[in-house]
Amino acid sequence: MNFFLETLKVIGLSFYYLLESLVFLVVPRRKKNVSGEIVLITGAGSGIGRLLSLKFASLGATVVLWDINQEGLKETSRLARENGAVRVHCYICDCSKRQDVYRVADQVKKEVGDVSILINNAGIVTGKSFMDSPDSLVEKSMEVNIMAHFWTYKAFLPAMMASNHGHLVSIASAAGLIGVNRLSDYCASKFAAVGFAESVDIEMRVLGKTGIKTTIVCPFFINTGMFDGCRTKWPRLLPALEQEYVAEKIMTAIRRDQEILMIPRSLYFIISLKQLLPVKLTVLFSDYFGSLHVMDNFRGRGKKD
Numbered sequence: 001m002n003f004f005l006e007t008l009k010v011i012g013l014s015f016y017y018l019l020e021s022l023v024f025l026v027v028p029r030r031k032k033n034v035s036g037e038i039v040l041i042t043g044a045g046s047g048i049g050r051l052l053s054l055k056f057a058s059l060g061a062t063v064v065l066w067d068i069n070q071e072g073l074k075e076t077s078r079l080a081r082e083n084g085a086v087r088v089h090c091y092i093c094d095c096s097k098r099q100d101v102y103r104v105a106d107q108v109k110k111e112v113g114d115v116s117i118l119i120n121n122a123g124i125v126t127g128k129s130f131m132d133s134p135d136s137l138v139e140k141s142m143e144v145n146i147m148a149h150f151w152t153y154k155a156f157l158p159a160m161m162a163s164n165h166g167h168l169v170s171i172a173s174a175a176g177l178i179g180v181n182r183l184s185d186y187c188a189s190k191f192a193a194v195g196f197a198e199s200v201d202i203e204m205r206v207l208g209k210t211g212i213k214t215t216i217v218c219p220f221f222i223n224t225g226m227f228d229g230c231r232t233k234w235p236r237l238l239p240a241l242e243q244e245y246v247a248e249k250i251m252t253a254i255r256r257d258q259e260i261l262m263i264p265r266s267l268y269f270i271i272s273l274k275q276l277l278p279v280k281l282t283v284l285f286s287d288y289f290g291s292l293h294v295m296d297n298f299r300g301r302g303k304k305d
């Protein structure tokens with residue numbers, strides 16, 4: 001195709017895609033049916049992972065729950081069954097260990113079948129200034145928050161590609177879009193998670209695997225306990241999010257094949273400003289919104305958790 005024709009095509013399609021997304025703003029897409037899908041959720045033993053497990057189970061999906069915390073898993077499974085779910089499969093898996101991920105993935109394929117919706121949700125946070133962060137915790141954050149995503153994709157993506165059907169969900173963070181004081185290793189791992197999911201999504205499109213969808217989730221603080229002690233400066237303007245609200249938003253985004261979900265909505269505006277403004281202004285606004293000192297009173301989860 002020559003330059004003139006290709007330019008015309010791009011202009012035409014640009015208008016079409018813009019119009020399409022405006023229409024979807026007014027008339028939202030239909031939510032897809034997930035009953036019969038095999039949904040694997042890492043970090044299903046508490047917080048957002050637990051809520052997503054219960055929601056998928058209640059919609060008739062087969063849920064495969066992974067966590068390192070046996071008690072947490074048992075409780076999620078009990079709650080799911082209490083809600084009437086029958087197809088609940090629990091596996092202890094330490095996602096920070098590649099061989100553990102591959103071993104348990106093989107077990108799942110044999111015992112349950114091919115996973116069609118993969119939700120990389122397990123996450124940890126160090127919550128210290130960079131120089132105070134022990135090397136072991138920095139490594140662990142990278143292993144759980146991003147390396148595990150590589151290994152789960154390697155394990156489950158081939159079957160999705162073979163059937164051109166699947167959904168890859170990455171529970172990243174707003175900290176995967178903007179740097180935060182005292183969250184350097186966490187931010188690095190979440191930026192990586194966003195970049196990885198986005199790149200594989202592009203790869204699937206180039207390969208014509210349009211039946212494999214991606215949803216990248218970037219929430220602000222959620223009151224699950226992971227960031228206990230953190231306080232937002234203007235809670236009315238930027239409150240910590242309720243976990244039930246976040247889980248429901250994630251479910252809707254997955255079922256509507258939404259590529260990226262930022263919560264709250266103001267993040268779309270804040271992140272685009274960050275790309276446009278001089279760095280000094282970004283830092284000024286970060287201070288104004290309290291993000292420079294948001295980690296000052298961080299406690300996180302106690303040891304028993």
Ligand SMILES: NC(=O)c1ccc[n+]([C@@H]2O[C@H](COP(=O)([O-])OP(=O)(O)OC[C@H]3O[C@@H](n4cnc5c(N)ncnc54)[C@H](O)[C@@H]3O)[C@@H](O)[C@H]2O)c1
Binds near residue numbers: 043224
């Ligand atoms: N809580 C927040 O403010 C917040 C904000 C943005 C993004 N997120 C992200 O959302 C996801 C869920 O967080 P949450 O708030 O529900 O936290 P959570 O601590 O309640 O849940 C995380 C789960 O991951 C599990 N896990 C930790 N290490 C593991 C490992 N090595 N192998 C397997 N499982 C492991 C834990 O046992 C736990 O059940 C995380 O990826 C987190 O980074 C959280």
